[in-house]
Amino acid sequence: MKFLLFLTLIFTFSYAKITVAVSYPYIASLVDSIGGDNVDINTLAQGNWDPHFVSPKPSLIVKLRNADALIINGGDLEIGWLPPLLEKASNSRLNQSANVLDLSRKVALIDVPKSMGRENGDVHADGNPHFHLDPHNIPLLAEAVSVFLSQKDPLNASQYRKNLTVFKQQWTIHLKHWDSQMAPLRGKNIVQYHPVFNYFIRAYGMKSIGTIEPLAGIPPSSSHTMQLIALMNEKKPFCIMHDVYHPTKTGEFISDKTGIKLAILPHDVGATSSATELYTLFASIIQALR
Numbered sequence: 001m002k003f004l005l006f007l008t009l010i011f012t013f014s015y016a017k018i019t020v021a022v023s024y025p026y027i028a029s030l031v032d033s034i035g036g037d038n039v040d041i042n043t044l045a046q047g048n049w050d051p052h053f054v055s056p057k058p059s060l061i062v063k064l065r066n067a068d069a070l071i072i073n074g075g076d077l078e079i080g081w082l083p084p085l086l087e088k089a090s091n092s093r094l095n096q097s098a099n100v101l102d103l104s105r106k107v108a109l110i111d112v113p114k115s116m117g118r119e120n121g122d123v124h125a126d127g128n129p130h131f132h133l134d135p136h137n138i139p140l141l142a143e144a145v146s147v148f149l150s151q152k153d154p155l156n157a158s159q160y161r162k163n164l165t166v167f168k169q170q171w172t173i174h175l176k177h178w179d180s181q182m183a184p185l186r187g188k189n190i191v192q193y194h195p196v197f198n199y200f201i202r203a204y205g206m207k208s209i210g211t212i213e214p215l216a217g218i219p220p221s222s223s224h225t226m227q228l229i230a231l232m233n234e235k236k237p238f239c240i241m242h243d244v245y246h247p248t249k250t251g252e253f254i255s256d257k258t259g260i261k262l263a264i265l266p267h268d269v270g271a272t273s274s275a276t277e278l279y280t281l282f283a284s285i286i287q288a289l290r
């Protein structure tokens with residue numbers, strides 16, 4: 001009996017704080033909102049990096065090696081960089097599917113390709129993986145994180161549920177505010193560098209008429225740029241939505257030629273100095289567009 005009590009205490013103690021590795025800073029923000037002080041977070045990529053190509057530093061292997069669980073974006077966004085890091089980390093806990101949460105399974109993906117040929121560029125087979133940029137998806141992701149943390153750390157499950165309720169209440173207020181702020185932009189055309197903002201654009205009823213990339217993952221060419229300028233002169237998009245991690249040279253050229261504003265926008269928490277957490281990520285995108 002005493003031994004059982006001892007075991008229970010050890011169990012309680014060692015599970016008092018869990019370490020969760022996450023691929024991107026926006027996931028860290030979610031885990032922080034739901035997990036609070038009960039969870040240590042190891043964030044792999046930085047917010048101003050290209051999420052498709054994270055450079056495999058040894059420090060990232062350490063972050064994976066000492067994690068109890070892993071939360072990924074999924075939808076193939078990490079396919080080019082995470083698998084080799086996981087292999088080097090050789091952390092058996094992360095090889096168990098019960099310890100890995102794939103957020104892409106929790107939302108409906110858009111832009112699912114009809115075929116996977118090279119003629120479509122570097123497309124993602126499951127659809128566009130940048131789903132966290134629809135702020136209406138954030139409560140679904142928060143819910144998935146709450147369920148996952150509760151399974152990994154049952155002793156604190158009621159706290160995770162409580163934190164989820166508070167988070168959802170606050171987020172609902174933000175959504176209402178953003179919906180009214182964005183209402184005047186409904187129906188407007190925009191141009192992007194890469195289709196990273198497609199979920200955001202769709203959420204607010206805007207239309208992406210073209211990308212500076214001729215195809216996803218393919219750098220700009222002069223013939224495509226000239227075609228895009230002609231299209232923009234005809235369709236009058238109100239802005240070029242540009243991420244922070246691609247060179248802005250072509251975007252600046254197009255903006256000069258067309259007189260259409262180039263907006264450099266955060267795609268993740270930490271991508272710009274104003275995007276400090278999930279709320280300010282969306283608030284700063286919206287402020288830059290209005």
Ligand SMILES: [Zn+2]
Pocket residue numbers: 052129130194195196
């Ligand atoms: Zn992409």
